Amino acid sequence: MLKTRLLELRQGVLSKNDQIAERLRERFHSEGVLALNFVSAPGSGKTMLLERVLERLLRDGHRVAVLAGDLETDNDAQRLARTGALVHQIQTHGACHLEAEWVQQHIAEARWDLSDIEFLFIENVGNLVCPSSYDLGEDLRVVLISVTEGEDKPLKYPVLFNSADVAVITKIDLVEAVECDLELMKRNIRAVRPDMRIFETSAKRDIGIQPFVDFLIEERKQRFTFC
Amino acid sequence: MHELSIAQSLVDAVAEAATQAGAQRVAAVHLRLGALAGVEKEALLFCYDVATRGTPLEGSALIIEDVPLVITCEACGARSAIPINRGFACPACGKLHTRIVQGKELEIASIEVEVETPEEVADVEDTPA
DSSP, rough: OEOOOOEEEEEETTHHHHHHHHHHHHHHHHOOEEEEEOOTTTTTTTHHHHHHHHHHHHHOOOOEEEEEEEOOHHHHHHHTTTTSSSEEEEOOOSSSOOOOOHHHHHHHHHHHGGGGEEEEEEEOOSSSGGGGOOOOOSSEEEEEEEGGGTTTOOOOOHHHHHSSEEEEOOOGGGTTTTOHHHHHHHHHHHSTTTTOOOOOBBBTTTHHHHHHHHHHHHHHHHOOTTO | OOHHHHHHHHHHHHHHHHHHHTTTEEEEEEEEETTTTOOHHHHHHHHHHHHHHSSSSOOOEEEEEEOOEEEEETOOOOOOEOTTTSEEEEETTOOSOOOEEEEEEEEEEEEEEEEEEEHHHHHHHSSOO
C-alpha cells in the first residue's frame, strides 16, 4: 500500500554543479592554476580585453590557457588563438551559460597539462543573468561592463554583479561620445557589491590593461607562493 | 533563460533522493527560492512541468517559498529586508557596510514521496487466507 512521506532534503538545486566546481577548484589549486570566469553582456568586449591581457601575459613568459564559451561559432576562439595562448572552444549550442561539468569535460578534451598552466581564463557566454548561478571552480569572477551599456546596469542585474569579485569597465575611450557618467557607474557597481575592485580599460586604445594584468599576477602570487 | 537547466537539475536531484528512499512517485517538491537567486519563478514553474514528464515527478506539485533578500549592517547593526534592485545600502543608516544574510537560496527544502510501507505489507501477509 502506498503511503505519503515527507523527506527533509535541505539540498541545493545545483549541488551537483557545485560539487564538480569544488573538485575543479581543488585541482586548479594543487596545480597552481589561477582560474578566472569572465562574464558580461554580449558585446561588452570580453574577447578583445582577453586578447590584450593574453598578449601581455605571454610576452612576460606566463603560461596561459583559455576556454572560450560561445553559442554557435568559434570566432572568439580563433581570435584568441592568434595570441599564441592555448585555446579550447566550448560551443554551447544555444545554452546561455557554462556549467562546471562542461569545464571539466573540455579540460579533459583539450588534453592540457594543468601543471603547465598558470592562468586559466574561462570566457562565459555573453549573458548577464544565467551564468550567475553556476560556479565553475573559478578563483575570481570578473564582470565586464562597457560604458555604452548605461550607468544603471549593475542595479538592473544585481544577481550577477553581486556574485562577481572584480569589475572591469571597458571601452572607456567612448566615455565622452556616449556621455557616460563613469563615477555614477562605479557607485552603482559598489551599491550592489560594496568591496568590488574596479578597473577602467580600453582594449582598443590599450588603456588600463597593465594594471589589470598586474592585479592578476599578484592574485596568483598570493595564492601560490610555492610556485 | 536558464530555468529549464535549473528545472532539470531539480528533477535529477529529487529523483535520486526519491529512489534512495525507495519511493515510487513524488507527490510534491518544496523549494526555497531567494529573491537574489537569479531564477524567475514563473519560468521555473513552467519548465518544471516540462522537465518532470516521464519521470517519477510527473504530475507533482512544485511549491515555492519565496525567501526575501535580508541584509545586516555592520555599521549600525540594523537588519533589513530590501528590494533587490536599489543597491544594498543599509536603509537605516545609508552606509554600504552590509552583508547578505539570506536571499540567495535555491534549495530543495523537502519532498513528499509515495512509498510502499513495510507495516502495510506485514498487515497484508498476516491476513488469513
